[in-house]
Structure formats: structure tokens, C-alpha cells
Amino acid sequence: MLSVNNIEVVYDEVILVLRGVSLEVPQGKIVTLLGPNGAGKSTTLKAISGLLKTEDGKVTRGDINFMGQQIANGNPEDIVRSGLFQVMEGRRIIEDMTCVENLRLGAYTRKDKGVKDDIDMVFEYFPRLRERTGLAGYLSGGEQQMLAIGRALMARPKMILLDEPSMGLSPLLVKEVFGIIEKINREQGITMLIVEQNANFALKVADYGYIMESGKVVLDGTRDELLNNEDVKEFYLGGGSEERKSFKNIKSYKRRKRWL
Amino acid sequence: DDDMVFVGHLMDITGATGFIGKFYADGVRDALMYINTHGGIDGTVLDSESVDYAYKVPQAIANYKKWRSRNNMVAMQAWGTGDTEALISFVAQDKVPVYSASYSGHLTDPTGKNPKTAKPAPYNFFYGASYSDACRALVQWAAEDWKASGGSGKPVFSHIGDNHPYPNAPKEACAEYATELGFDVTEPVVVSMKPGDFKAQCLTIKEAGTNYGYLGNLGPSVVSLVKSCDTVGASPKWLANIWAGDYETLKTIGDVENYVFPAMTSFWSDEGVPGMDLVREISKMSDSSGEQFRTHHYIRGICSAYYMKEAMEWAKANGGITGENIKAGMYARTDWVPAGLEGVCMPATWTAEDHRGINTVNIYNGSAKGGEPTVTKAATVTLPRRDDWLGY
Amino acid sequence: MTSQGPILQISDVSLVFGGVRALSDVSFSVQPGELFSIIGPNGAGKTSMLNCISGRYQPTTGSVSFKGQDVTGLKPNDRAELGIGRTFQNLALFGHMSVLDNIMVGRHHLLKNNCLTGPLYWFSGAQKEELEHRRFCEDVIDFLEISHIRKATAGTLSYGLRKRVELARAVALRPDLILLDEPMAGMNLEEKEDMARFIIDLNEEWGMTVVMIEHDMGVVMDISNRVMVLDFGRKIAAGLPEEVMANKHVKKAYLGEDDDATDEDEQVA
Amino acid sequence: MAGFSMRPCGDFRTTYRQDTRIFDTTFVRNAAILGVIATALIPFVLDGYYVNLFIQISYFAIAALGLNILVGFTGQISLGHAAFFGFGAFASAWINNTTGIPVLLSIPLAGLMTAAVGLLFGLPAARIKGLYLAIATLAAQFILEDFFARADWFTGGSYGAAANPVNVFGYEVLDDFSFFYVCLFFLVIMYLLGTNLMRTRDGRAFVAVRDHYLSAEIMGINLTKYRLMSFAISSFYAGIGGAMYGHYLGFVSAEGFTILLSIQFLGMIIIGGLGSVKGTLMGTIFMVLLPEVMENGVGLLSVFDWANSTAVTDGLAYIKEMAIGLAIILFLIFEPDGLAHRWQQIRAYWKLYPFSY
Amino acid sequence: MNFELLFQLLLNGLIVGTLYGVVAMCFVLIYKSTQIVNFAQGEFLLIGAWVCYAFLVEMHMPFWLGFIFTLLFMMAFGIILQMVVLRPMIGEPIISVIMVTIGLSIFFQAATKWIFGATTATYPQVFETRSVNLMGMQIETAYIMSFVISLVIMAAFYWFFKYSKLGLAMRATAFDQQVAQSLGISVKTVFAMSWAISALVSGVAGIVIGMVNGVSSALSVIGIKVFPAVILGGLDSIIGAIVGGVIIGLLENTAEFVDGQYLHWGNLFSIAPFYVLIIILCIKPYGLFGTKDIERI
């Protein structure tokens, strides 16, 4: 459904961030993208959704293909209309609007009548939001995150790009959110590309995973391949199969995994 | 063609006063061009450049400096208050006579005789009565008009204009003279230079019972004011300043009477004025048909250029065309009119102590009730050259 | 400073926004040298609590005292001078400044030069002072392992790096009490480990008292001395990490786990 | 990770002192010094027209730097800068005329007076932000303009005030040639002071307030104090620039300090680059030269006969004005981040040359 | 105290104030949907006034036809302007866009002078009577027209921003263009729409002002004159714009009364609004109806 071929991204005409990233997201599947801070995960998503443009970034090489169409350096709104929706990192809700207005905006590209029902659906998923009738800017961090995910659901897209959906959510909600993601994927057949730091959960729902570092994909494989990879176990999942290491006892100097 | 002198011409066509500056600038430009095509200054070609400085002082100064350093300018034709004031000390230092269209009273005091003069302006000249003198002439006329029209009691006079250098120029001088003539002078009514809705001020004018209102502002603002006042029923006799009094303004206001304004030249349509032939010839420089109507501002521009021309001729005969000699040329004669412009420009006299070129003002009464504007001559006022009025 | 008493004492703090009660009569105290965590569901009022401590919000009722001094009415900048530093949940870096300058801002209250002496850089001692403090900032940078981005513009950094720079900026204040709002958000396991290490070091080596909000239970359990749980603005539990985790209410409201075993399995997976 | 440090390879700093220098390499510093020396030679090589342009650039650039400190560095938009510029001009003339304090001293004193006035009009900034503040400064513009026209004792009323020429050790600086050096002196000093300010504590505090005032406050920065201080410093620069302007012209009239000039100042810093000291200078040069270049461009046409008829020259005058507007628009479409930003990019490019990234 | 005069002045203030309100609304529209403060607003009015003048006088159209044509022209003008100039600026710093509008104002100032001339022109008689008597005060008929139109426009916009999808999209765009794009909102369309609407309303206001004061390039100052009204009402409030306009109108006239009758300072008429503005802002930093910034971290 989506294939990214060997793209290079440059910010501000001089800063090279992605150096040949390729990935493939098959129809109806969930794919996850993991990697350390600054690896270029968010950049990859923005390159796909076209939002790079708004940050002075540009795809300088390679191509991005979504359902048979070239979308590299395309217009974000056209990309959204073709059914690809991104939930941006850092929530990014419209602060001076209410929750309901934010949700209605999520459905901006939709023409059908089901918007009202879908708002109710979102409130079912996140009952907390129903009670918050003030401006969204005053919501707590986690509430905003819920709203951001809810807004994506409102669009009823063919594919969602999620940038760190679990960030700032309580453990209970993290579980729920991933449950919801899986459910949507299953029930509505929406394809997903998830950038996530919580590798445990991400790999639990994903069919396939990529690991990025310094602007390159360094490892990829099916869920099981990754779950069984020793390095992934140690650095993303928390220790091999033995006891979970305590954060307390981390040595000050420790081995770091760098694939490069 | 080595025999050339340079004259700079600063004009405002596109700037804040462009709507009126254009008329005057055309006069100066056409005159300079005409002089060149008709033998120059006794054979010396006038190399001139007309630059639109858009009423912006820095641009004016930059042009001045450019002309000074590159073209060895000997004299300059200029336009506005701001640039003229800013250049006073430069021109005095560089000895470049400036003929501007800024008729501020204080420019007439070359030696700083009057204690009120902040800064003597020895190299500034203009053709025309100063703003103060023109206003004095208007109130002098008004005093007689009041008697003639059988008014009883003290007539009420108001200065109406913005609190800006231009409308303020004659404010005090004129109010003083009006009081002297027995007017009841109200507090000045402040009206912005920018057009707007002035009904509020008009209500004040109506309330004050003003009989004669001096209009200190220009074109659009004056149009707005007179129309607003008409709406609320305030209709004193309007005494307009020279730049606000012409056919064009009357036509735009429409529906107005008793719109009195001064002039220092004859009008385009005047018959039997000997100098008008030359004016019409000059006008053909930019309008070959010779049909185009010209305002009296245009004609004043011609006078300004021609006084300069004759002073240059005198300079050429008396040691060469330099700024200093041109200045001396201005003093060389008394009560003079440039050759060929008899009846158009009024006889003028400049002396080393007194730059009040003329002290005679023609006063016209305009009306545009019901269609085409008409202008009739109301009086000719000759003011005394009072010492306390020098530079004020 | 009173060495015996708590460094931070919160007494009956309530905070109301229009109809929303963000905090209701919360009291707790933090001892010097402690690593204290606040947990709770989303919207429970954790960030609001930190805001009350750092001075961003004024509690509707109740008081906050720091080192024995009542600071309830004090402005945030005055509290910073007294020694309260913090990081933010929604990044609040100075986006257009370099990382280094961001950290130098943290030194603000310790610097003496001003708008008169600053411009006379070479002659007024401003240069000397700047360089001295620069040295300290470099230490912080080395400590937090961000030296490779020291000249980068903060706004262009990735999310995780920005969190780290924020921590550096707060550390540069050299506060006695440092408030951390979800420091591990957006980090992978490896980075969380780094972050945990920094926090422990700050607490143990640098002697800072830490109040931390965090949703990662592994981290909270492992490194904090004491934990407080908020729910709907109310304090529902407090105590040692193990005790709190075992609390029924906490499990229900926050962890959402009925049977520990399966979850542990999933965690390891 | 992409190359963050855009210094040439091999240029490693060994001390923090080296790292905090204004010019990041010795070469650049020497180039800057050479630049100043070259500028100092202008009056010997170029004619009075250029000298005048430089003088214009210098007083506008000083005032514009003040505005950039306020707008670009502290993030408070001001639409009243021309009024402060004008206040400086009147103040210096007034000080010199009434007390006889030499002009060279009355200029900085006028700067201080203007700073005080700026502080006064900055007071609302303690509560008002963003565009609301911008309009409050617009009010300052009109209130001060009105004051100029009214305060006879101070400004000479609407008529204006005479300002004496600069007097250096008993030698009157009457011509542009000498005034040029007075300007160069002030320009270099004010820019050095400005640069230093911005790289020390209070300068950083300004930027912090601009970028995120809430977190700045929590980092220990007193918002009110810095918002006001920024107004004061900005007005100080405006006052100095204005004073120089006044003494250069020898005459100060209220007419010159309208909202149009305020907007022009904004143009200078936006085109130059908000928050950039260098950019301010570049932007000022752009804005001062723009009308001149247009004028000269139009002048070039006069070699053609058809271009000399009145109709055409008038048309050209309008076209010139339109071209000024158009130049600003086009410039911003292609360089929305200002000249300083482009300059940075060019430098980054050359340092990494021949590898384009 | 002269009550009759005061009453007349206040009535005048009310009527003129609604006109300020209409112009203020043009600002608010642009601001609400793009965060841009349009410094070329005055020139928009001017263009509207001149174009209508040209239709009426040069082409001898009847008023209502000329009026409608002018509105159509203004809409097209707004869209084209947006396409050519403002579209490339999407995503750039707002302050740069504001500067672009300043560039536009310089450009159109010169362009209108060139095309339509620098002198003042007057509209032909449009209504039966130039003014009507309203409670002892002569009011220009054009004002009555603007009063009615402004009420209609205001109601329409209130609904538009609150309930329509496009209105929501505009607000979202103003808040954060990047987010708006990520939601599939075409920032271009939003910009085009808002500039078109603003130009259209400006056209109406320009015609009214032209009928009352005559048309001249100096007329564009009203663009700056209504700033206090915009701010007083709150930058993003449609109702605020009207209220702010009326307050400024009343203030001016009260100032004129106090000044003309008692103080005699001169100029209080045009300067008083600014003093009051500062005072009100110190009490209400977001104007009377403006929405507060969300200060949350």
C-alpha cells in the first residue's frame, strides 16, 4: 500500500537527516518503526505525509508511493484526501477550540453524515474527554493525546501514521490505546505505520518492524524475527529473556548498541 | 555644449501631496524645458533633472547631495515644507539658492532679524506671499466683507486645520491680525490632514457661530470637511489657503458657495493678460495641443522658474552663474516681473534683509452651486511690509 | 536552611479552574535528598501540582513552603532563585537558541552582569564571568552526553533530545529541588536507562532533591524513594513504591491490571 | 546525525574564550576589521552622494538595531519606533540648545532621555502581549507625534527646532565628510555594544522571553523587568539614531517621524532578519538603497527620447513607487527569513564545499 | 453644558462608529483565519471605492449594478491577490507576511494614484437625498446603508465561524498551519476564501466612505485609524469589531465635545481614542471580546 524507496531528506537546504530510507507497509497491516532519539523517525513520517514542507524540509532523492501514486513532496492536504492521515508527535491539538470542535475538524475531509456518531464513538473510547467541555488547550497532557488519537479516528482514513501514540499516557491507557489500534486495524482494515518508543507494545500489535538509526534503516523483520533478535531484546525490550533489569542498578558506563 | 549649469528640481508627484504637487511641478518642468529650447540662460544650457521624491525628506536630501557632488548644482527648485526646512542649513553652507513652494513666513527672514526666527534662511526664496501674509490678506478682506454685507457685531474667525507645520504656519500670525482687525477669534479647530468624517468638528464650528473659517488643510481633507459641514448645516464663508483654492477643489466639493481663496498669478482663463501668451507656449511643452486646463499652481511654478532664470542671467553678466551670484541677482532689481510674464507674475522685490518677494494678494470668491464652478475676483489686498511681520 | 525539616511542604493545596477541581486538599512533604514520584491517571492533577510548586499556578487555597519558607505568593522567577528548577511535560525550550544558550539561561540568576556591564564585555568582567559559567554548563553538557548537539538550534532537535536539553537547562540552575514532568516520555528503553542514570546521579552525586512525574512504572518503582498517587485531584495513596503498587485503588484507577502475572509476561514478551 | 557544527574541518577550539568570540574565525574577524577600514575610506574614493547614503544608513541602522532588540530579540512588536527616533532628535537639540552641553555629549544624553520615555510607553508591556502590544505602541506613536506638535518648549511646536552641528574638540563638523566619521564612530560602537549585549546574560534573557516567556519565568527571569528593559534599550538606540539625524540636518520637524517611518524601520529588520545584529545592518542598507536604486534605474531610461516626455516620466515615478513595494514583496516571497538567514546558508554551503551537505 | 450638541455628537459617533466597525471587521476576518494583520486594508477600501466610482461614472452604470459589480470585482481581486502574492508565503513567519501586506500597501497606493489619478473625485448622487434627518441630526444616507449592511454581515460571520465547517477550518489554520494541513485542510483555499471575503467587505466599506468623503488616495488612512477599534473589541472577535468601532466613534465625538467646549487643546478628537485604548488594554489585555491566549505548560 505504501512504499518508501531510498529517500533522502534535507532540512533547510543543508541539513541531511535521512540517508536512504526504504520501507514497505502492506495493505491492512500494522508496521512499526523503532529507533533512538533523533534517528529520523518523525522525519520519515513527515516525509510521507508531506508535512516536511512546512518545516523547510525536502525529499531530495528517492520516491514514496501510496496506493500507486507518487506522493514525495506532495501537498499535505492532497495526501490526506487520498486517505493517509498522520497523528503528529507532541499532540498538536487546536488549543483554542473545544474537544468537539477538534473532533469535527478531524472529519474535515469527510463528506458523509456519520460524523456525529463517530464523535460518540471517540467519547466511548475516551470517556474522560466527554466531560471536558472547555478549550482543549487546558486539557492535561494525556487528555490531549487522547484527543489527538480520537481526531485521527474521525478522519476514517485508509492509513494512519501514528507518531508515538502512547507518549504521556498512563499505563492503563497505553494498554487501551494499543487495544484500540488493534481493533481499528482489525475491524476497519485501516493500515498503520506506528512510530513508538514502547517497543513491547508496538511489537505486540505490529506485523512487521523497522529499526532506524542515524537516518538509516539498520534492521527490519517480521514481528517474530525482531522479538527474537538478541540486540532488539536487550536494547528495546528490556533484557533478554531473564529477569528484567532494574533501572536502579544501571552501570554508569554501559555497552551501547550501534548498528553502524 | 560645454556651457551648461545644473538645476535640480525636487517634485512630489506620487507622495502625500502629489495631488497638488503635480500641478506645480509641471509648471516648473515645462518652464525649465521651455527656457532651454529658447536659448537657455543667454546661451548657457540649463541641465536639469526633475526627481519625484514622494514627499520623503531623506530622499530629498540624498538627491540634493547627489546633485551637489556630481552635478555641481547652482540652484534648486523644491517643493515641500519638510525638505525645504531640512535643507536650510545645507544650502546656506553650500550657497545654493533654493526656490521652493513652501511659503512659510520664517523663510523670508534671511538674516534672523525677527527674534522669533529660529534659523535664518539666507538662500531660500519663493515666489508668492507667505502663508501668513496670504491669510492676513484674507482676514483683511473678510473684515471689509463683514461690513459690506451688513453684519452686525464682531465677526467670528476660526482657524481650521491640523496641528501640523503646514496648516500651522500662518496660525498665530493670522489670528493676531484678525484680533487686531476686530474679529472674535475662536480656539483653533483641529481637523486631520487625512480625510475622514468631520461632522463632529463641523458641529463645533456651527456651535461657535464661525462666520469666517480659515481652511489650513489640503485637498482631500478640505473636501471632506466642507462636505461634512454642509451636512450638519455649518456654512461659514470659507477662507482657503492657497493650495486648497482652485477650480479642481471647487469642482470636487460641488455644492459650495463663498469659497474664498488667494492667488498670486492670473488664471488660465483670464483674458487680456499679456503674459498669458508665454504661459500658453510653455504649457505646450508637455501638452502639444495647448488645450489642457492649467491651475494657478502651475502658473506659479512658471513664475518661480522664471525669477530664477532672470537672476541667473544677471549672474552670468556679473561674474558667472554661481549660487552666490544668483542670490545677488535676486536683489539686483526691485518690483520686477520676468520678461514676457507681465500680468501673470506680480512685481516682486527681494532684498538681502527681506525675502518677502510679494506683498500683494489677489482674492477670489469661488462657488460651485449647481454645476460648473465659477470664480470671481473679490479684491486685491496689498499688505504693508511691517517689520514685526518679517519672518513671521 | 533548616536541615531537619522537609525541603518541600505542601499543605492542603486546592486548585480550581472554573468548574474543574484540578487539585483537592492535597498535602505532602518531601525530605531533603529524597527522590519523590507523583503518579496518577491522565488529568489527575500531577502537572498542576508541579505548577503550584514552581509558581506557575497560585493554589486556590492552601500553601507551599520551601526550605521552611512560605513561598505561596512568590513569583516563579523568585522561586527559581530560591532553588527550584523544573522541566516541562510539553517541551518548553527556547526554540531559536542554541542548546548551549538554552543551558546558559539556566545560569541566569547566578550571573551578575547586566545590560550596562554586558555591552562593555571586555572591560567590565562580563567576559570572565560568562566564561566561568560556560565551564559549568559544559560540565552539565558532558554529564548529560549532549556535547555533539551543543551548537544546534534547540527547535530543530528531535523530541527525545529536547527532553534531555530541558533537563540540562534545569540542572544548570543548580537547584536544590528539581521538578521533572515525565522525563522519560518519548524515549526508548535504552534512553530511559540513560535518563534514569542521570536522575539517580543528580539525586545522589549532585545532591538534588527530585520530584518526578512519570508514567513508566518500571522506572518509578526502581528509582524512587517514595511515591504519591493522585486521582481526580485527590491524593489516594502515598508511601514506598511497593506499598503503593499493591494498593487496590491504584491498581484500578491507574495501572488497570487485575492480574499481575499476565501483564508481567507481556512486559517481557 | 547531520552536521550540526558548521565550522571548517580542522577548526577546533581549545578554549571557551575562542568559542565565544563574535567572529567565529580569525579570518572573519580580520575581514570585518578590514571592512570597517574600507568603509572609512569611502569619503576619499566616492562622492558626496555615497557619503550621504552612508550617513543615512548609519543613523537608521542604529535605530533599527534598537527595534530589532525589541522586536527580533524580545518578541515585542513595536509600531512606534519612529516616534522614539524623533524624540531623540528633539531631545538632543533641546539639551544642546538649552544647556549648551556639547552635541557629542547631548547625543547619548538624548539616548537616555528617550530610554526613559520608552520605558514609560513600555509599561503596558507588563500586561499586554503580541499584536495588542503592537497597537499600544501605535498609540505611543500618535501620542508622541501629537506631543511634538504641541510641546513648544521642547520641540518648538509644529514649527520644529534647530539643531546645532556636531562639535568635536572645538571643531564644528559642518560638512558631510567629517560627519561621516562621527557616524562611523557611533555605528561601530553601537553595534559592538549591541553584539556584546546579546551574547551576555541580559541578551539571552531577552531571547528567552521571546521564545517561551512562561518557561523563561520559571528559569528565573523576571518578565516585567526584561520586557521593560527591552523597551528602554530599544528606545535608547532609537534616541541615539534620532539625535544623529537631527544634528545632521540641523533642523528637526515633527513631520519626519510618522507611522510610515515606523513601518520602514520594521521593514529594515524583517528584511534583514529578526533577531540578527548583522541582519539589521543589511536590512537597513537594503531599505535605504532601494529607492535610490529604483530612482537611478528610472534615471537610466532618460537616455531614450521617449522617456523624457512628461507623461512618461510621471508614469515612471509611479512605477518607481510601485517597484519599491514590489521589491519588498518579492524579497519576502523569496527570502522570508531575511538576509541574515540567507547569509548563514551561504556560509554553511561554502564551508561544506565541495560536499553539498 | 450643551446637551443638544452632545446628543448630536453622540448620535454622529454611533453612526460613524458602525462604519469603523465594518472596516474593523475586515481586519478581524483576515486575522481570525490567517493570523495576519493586513496593513493594506486601507488600500483595499480605496480600490473598492475607485472601482465603484469607475463603474458609476466612467461606465454610467446604475448604482445597484455598479455596486454588485464592484463586489464581484473585489472578490476576484482578493482571490487573485492571494494566489499571486500570499500563497507563496504560506508557512512562512507571520511577521514576514505582515510585512508583505505593507509592501502591498505601498504598491497599491502608487498603482491607484497612477490609474485613477491623485486628485479627489466625488460620487454622483446615488440616493434620493444625500442625507436624512434622524432625531434632529443630518445623517448621510450612505451611512444608513452601511449600518444595515454591517448588521447583516456581522450576523452571517458569527454563524460562519461558530458552526460552518469552513469557519472551523479557518480558525484551525490561524492556530497552526501545519496542523491544519495535517488534517487535510487546504490552507490555500482557506486563505483564498478569507481574502476574498475581506476584500468584498472592504469594497462595501470603501464605497460608503467614498460616497461620504469623496475618493482620494488619502482615504486609505482609515485603514490605520480603525486599529484602535479592532484592538478594543479584541482582535479575533467579530462582534468586538463592531462594538470597538462604535466605542471609538463615540469616544472621538465625546472628545470633540470636551475639547471644543471646555479644554481647547485641539486634536483631542483624534488622539483621545489612543489614550483610552492604552488604559483599556491595561485592564483587559485582550480587548473587550478577544480570546485569551492559552498559557499552559
Ligand SMILES: Nc1ncnc2c1ncn2[C@@H]1O[C@H](COP(=O)(O)OP(=O)(O)OP(=O)(O)O)[C@@H](O)[C@H]1O
Ligand atoms: N526542522 C528541522 N530543521 C533541522 N533539523 C531538523 C528539523 N527537524 C528535525 N531535525 C533533525 O533531524 C534529526 C531527526 O529528527 P526526528 O525528529 O526525525 O527524530 P526522531 O527519530 O523522531 O526522534 P525522537 O524519538 O526523539 O522523536 C534530528 O537530528 C533533528 O535534529
Ligand SMILES: Nc1ncnc2c1ncn2[C@@H]1O[C@H](COP(=O)(O)OP(=O)(O)OP(=O)(O)O)[C@@H](O)[C@H]1O
Ligand atoms: N489552566 C487550566 N485551566 C483549566 N483547566 C485546567 C488548567 N490546567 C489544568 N486544567 C485541568 O486540570 C486537570 C489536571 O490537569 P494536569 O495537567 O495537572 O493533569 P496531569 O495529572 O498532569 O495529567 P497528564 O498525566 O495527562 O499530564 C485536567 O483535567 C485539566 O484539564
Ligand SMILES: CC(C)C[C@H](N)C(=O)O
Ligand atoms: C501643499 C503643501 C503641503 C506643499 C507646500 N509646498 C508646502 O509648504 O509644503
Ligand SMILES: [Mg+2]
Ligand atoms: Mg520523533
Ligand SMILES: [Mg+2]
Ligand atoms: Mg501532566
